[in-house]
C-alpha cells in the first residue's frame with residue numbers, strides 16, 4: 001500500500017485482513033520518499049493482546065489448585081454487593097484468573113478503592129523482599145477461605161497459612177502468612193513480617209518501600 005501525504009499513516013492490520021487473528025504477528029516495512037532530509041522520524045508500533053482469545057486455553061491464568069476461579073468468586077460472591085465493584089459480571093472480566101496484583105503497583109495509597117496511578121520500580125526499596133503478586137487459589141466451599149457473609153477471603157488452597165508469592169526481583173516463593181480473615185496475625189513468629197498491614201484488614205499492600213518478607 002502507498003500512502004498519500006495527507007493520508008492517515010496508521011496501519012491497522014486487522015482492518016487490512018478484515019478480521020482479527022489469534023497467535024499471529026504482522027510485519028511492515030516502510031519506505032519514505034522525500035525531496036529533503038527528514039530528521040527525527042519515528043516509527044511507532046503497538047501490540048494488541050486480546051485476553052479473551054488466548055488460543056484455546058481460556059484458563060491460562062488459573063492455578064491448578066484454584067477451585068474458583070478466584071476472580072469469579074470475588075465478583076459473584078464476596079463483592080456482590082460492595083459498591084466499588086458490584087454490578088461487574090463474569091462476562092466483564094477479561095479471563096478467569098487466580099492471581100492478585102498488589103494494589104501498590106497500580107494505584108495511589110493502599111485502600112481497595114484507589115485512584116489508578118503509574119508506579120515505578122525505583123520506588124521499591126527491597127525488590128527481593130517485596131511481594132508483587134500472589135496466587136489466590138481457593139476453595140470457595142471452605143468458609144475459612146471464602147466467607148461470603150462477612151465478605152472476607154483467605155485463600156489457602158496451597159496449604160494452611162501459605163501463599164505462593166512473586167517478588168519484584170522475579171523470584172517466587174511460598175510465604176508463610178499466619179493471618180486470620182479479619183487481618184489479625186494469629187500464629188506470628190519471629191522472622192516473618194505481616195505482609196504490608198497498612199490497608200484494610202491487613203490487605204493494604206500499599207507501600208512499595210515495605211519489606212513483606214525479611
Ligand SMILES: [Zn+2]
Pocket residue numbers: 063064065066098135136137158164
Ligand atoms: Zn497457585
